[in-house]
Amino acid sequence: MPAPEVFVNHFDAVSAYGLGADRLIAGLYAGHSALAPTPFKNPLTGELLWGGMVPELSPRKDKEFRAFKMLELLRNRGNPVPAGTPVFLSTTIGAIEAIEQEFSGEGCRCQTPHLQELIALITRLFAASRVILLSGACAGSGCAVAYAAMLISQGKIESAAVIGVDAISEFVASGFSSLNALSPEICRPFDVCGRGLNLGEAAAITVLSGRPQTGTLGKVLGWAGNADAWHATAPSPDGKPLSEAIRAALGKAALEPEDIACIAAHGTGTAYNDSMESAAFRQTFHSPPPAFSIKGGCGHTLAAAGLLQLGVALEAFRLKRTPPNLNLLEALAGASGFVNAGAMACRPGKAVLSVNSGFSGMNVALLLGQS
Known part of the structure; x- marks a missing residue:
């Protein structure tokens, strides 16, 4: 019996281009960059960092976790996850702002560890049967797609949702700054004059299945x-x-x-x-x-x-x-x-x-x- 094929039945995203995969794709193909100076500073130079922030969220720092807000914005566009489907979650920092608040003395609203709260939020928003966290750094969501596709092809699960989410934060900015990896200007991938990366933030979801449906993407x-x-x-x-x-x-x-x-x-x-x-x-x-x-x-x-x-x-x-x-x-x-x-x-x-x-x-x- 041949192994099941793996179909991509849904894709959506919240990014610096705004709400929806259509805005992301339209902006890129129009040649428009959504990168701009952010409120975050390079801790080594004091310069404002360039980055890609979700425009529907306030750019100012507050006690609301940006990763949580992006997931809520994504869910408000509809729940594409079939009932009983596992969610494979990829995040490098989760809601690291919780730890930032604790160290700053501001106090943290989390009653449970921040990753546990993030998983609970995804379970509630997307009615997930279970949430499996995969940590693969900046290759994380690609690894999660690969793992979910493998399980579908082996017949171990019928479908899977993969979610990737990360937000810009002081912790991330400090980490990449310590590596001298941040560009003081708009980033230029594959350019001889490239001076580093610009941080971005996004929440994205894809639904994989062993069966195609109307509107299957590939x-x-x-x-x-x-x-x-x-x-x-x-x-x-x-x-x-x-x-x-x-x-x-x-x-x-x-x-x-x-x-x-x-x-x-x-x-x-x-x-x-x-x-x-x-x-x-x-x-x-x-x-x-x-x-x-x-x-x-x-x-x-x-x-x-x-x-x-x-x-x-x-x-x-x-x-x-x-x-x-x-x-x-x-x-x-x-x-x-x-x-x-x-x-x-x-x-x-x-x-x-x-x-x-x-x-x-x-x-x-x-x-x-x-x-």
Whole structure:
């Protein structure tokens, strides 16, 4: 008996572009960046940080947790989760603002640990049968999609919802600042003049199932991941581990590198990530297909990044055209030829590739196709 296929039956998001996946996709394809100076400061320089904040939320700091608010905004757009469906949650920081409040002496409204409260909120909002937390750093939601797809293909579950959520906070800003990873200006993924990343925030959801439904967006054809353990925060500079993950995903989907129409890259804007990804793509493909990063539009949304990419990648495959690489002036030498400032025509192919990388050497590759 053949293994069940894995269909993508729903995708939605709340991001710096506002409420809805349609606004995210329309903004990116229009060449509009939602990045702007935020109220958060770089603790090392005192400069205001550029970032992508959800416009429907107050930019000021208060005692309401932004991650919780984004999930409520997402749920207000409807509950796509079938009854009795497990939710796979990916978040890097949860409601870290609770800990910030405790250390600042403001007091915390949490009566339970903040992750426990976050899980309880998702259970209530989406009527989840259970919530499974997967921690994969900035590759988290890609890993969650891969894990859920694996369980569906093995017949262990019929459907799954995957949620990724992370908010901008002082804790996150301080952490990335200590790594000298934050750009003092708008970020420029894959650019020779890129000076680092801009933080973003988002909540996103996708529903996977072994059965298609009306409006099915596509399929998850293959998936693979690894952890190279090269460094606590930096990827292996040669790109080999990410290339190995891509090749493993291709093998699972019974596809060849030339079957890939385009690539939704992690593309953070940091020298470490962008040069590593460029090297990985050149190792995997004789001539890499068009690649794009969405982070010049919405910022680095941490654990939500993989889900945002999934939705945009499926749209790129449908349109046969990538969104532009926003803010790009001159591509890195290693990315020249497959990364351009403007929108690019996808190659004829059977799938699109979406990749993410995270701290501790996490790498994940997803192959997405039409239903």
